[in-house]
Amino acid sequence: MSTKLAFIEVEASGIWPVRSLKISAKDYVTERVVATAETSGFEGNSPAFTKICQDLDRKGYKLSEKAWDYAQAELRMDYKTFAGYISDGTDLAKGYVNK
Numbered sequence: 645m646s647t648k649l650a651f652i653e654v655e656a657s658g659i660w661p662v663r664s665l666k667i668s669a670k671d672y673v674t675e676r677v678v679a680t681a682e683t684s685g686f687e688g689n690s691p692a693f694t695k696i697c698q699d700l701d702r703k704g705y706k707l708s709e710k711a712w713d714y715a716q717a718e719l720r721m722d723y724k725t726f727a728g729y730i731s732d733g734t735d736l737a738k739g740y741v742n743k
Contacts, residue, residue, distance in 0.1 A: 646704075647704060647705070647706050648671065648672070648673075648703075648704055648705045648706075649671075649672035649673075649705065649706060649707070649708045649711075650669045650670060650671060650672060650678060650679075650700050650705040650706070650707055650708070650711065651669070651670055651672055651707070651708055651710070651711040651714075652667065652668070652669055652670075652696070652707065652711050652714055652715045652718075653667075653668045653669075653670060654666070654667055654668075654715075654718045654719065655668075663684075664682065664683070664684050665682065665683050665684075665689065665692065665719075666680065666681075666682050667680065667681050667682070667683070667689075667692055667693060667696055667719070668680050669696050669699070669700055669705070669707075671705075672708060678699070678700065678703055678705060679695075679696045679699035679700050679703070679705075680696075681693070681695040681696050681699075689719040693715065693719055
């Protein structure tokens with residue numbers, strides 16, 4: 645089975661530090677939602693993002709490097725924790741803004 649790529653979308657509501665987030669991972673080609681998670685400001689972002697990454701891994705997906713950059717900036721994630729879920733760079737030819 646070949647690895648499929650996913651990108652991240654984040655919808656935020658509320659005011660920091662108690663803002664709620666809906667994180668969606670979508671297939672890079674079809675833009676179909678393949679994993680979702682929600683979190684509140686009290687829970688932090690890491691558990692929700694971990695769930696997304698685990699769901700993607702189980703379904704044979706990796707995050708594109710650009711998607712990782714976006715998620716890291718938006719969610720303040722640590723590369724070391726999530727490195728195994730990021731592609732090897734074969735996706736760089738794609739010209740999407742956050743994909």
